[in-house]
Amino acid sequence: MDLSIVILVICLVGFAAIHSLLASLPFKRFIRRSLGSKADKLYMPxxxxxxxxxxxxxxxxxxxxxxxxxYIVPSPWRWLMVGGQVIAAIIGPRALKDxxxxxxxHSQLSAPDTPEAGHLDIHGVYRWIRDPFLFSGLVIMWLTPFMTVNLLIIYILTTIYLIMGSLHWESRLVAQFGNEYLEYQENVHRIIPRLKGYHEKKR
Known part of the structure; x- marks a missing residue:
């Protein structure tokens, strides 16, 4: 195997390891215990x-x-692909806002049906897709209008990591929102957007 590919894979594994550690519930509990309420404002930034x-x-x-x-995609198709990437790049920040x-x-570390956990409250992009971050990440990667050997390997490994991360994220959401999220999973796809927006049942 080419040395450059080995180095790239090592870098990706290192990033994934750090990212997974910071996103894990045990680490979040440690930060919450160490910093108290300050952790709520500091953690995400x-x-x-x-x-x-x-x-x-x-x-x-x-x-x-x-x-x-x-391959290198010729015009005008490459600009259509770039346009799709731009739209996907907007979805991530929008998903945070929604x-x-x-x-x-503090909400992530709370049990379902508690004031701290809160209500699922489906609106915005989440009415059409359960994991907009996974969707936007995959679109941005695979609509790249050119492809190299090293890029392809990193994209394949990153896709696997993103899907595994999405499964972990959803298990955490089930732990936070309980049956609300299970019902939501039955009605909205993880990656493929719905044609019709989902509406929560009134509680």
Whole structure:
């Protein structure tokens, strides 16, 4: 195996390990115990900064060592693909805005049907898709209008990691929202958007 691919895979595994640790419930409980209520405001900004810092080396190495080209999509199709990437890139921030209660540390560590856990409250992009972050990540990657050997390997491994991360994230949401989320899972797809928006039953 080419040395550049080995280095890229090691960087990706390192990023995945750090990302998984920071996202784990035991680590979140430790942060909550250590910082108290301050953790609720600090966790997400610090988490995002660390995610960016740890992904930069991988992006740089891919830029320096892309490997042989497999294909390059010609115009005008490449611009359609880029347009799809731009739309997908907007979905992530929108998803954070549409469900801030899902990302509050004290809520994530609470049991279902408690005031701290809160109500599922489905609106915005979540009416059409359960995991907009997985959807946008896959679209941004696989609509890249060119492909190299190294990029393909990283995209395949990242896709596996994102899907596994989505499964873990949903198990945490079930732990937080209980039957509300189980009912939601039955009506909205994880990756493929619904044609008709989902409406919660009034409680």
């Amino acid at each position: 610090v988490y995002n900064v660390i995610a960016v810092i740890t992904i930069v080396p991988l992006a740089y190495l891919l830029y320096k060592n892309p490997g042989p080209f497999i 469900a801030p209660h899902r990302f509050r540390l």
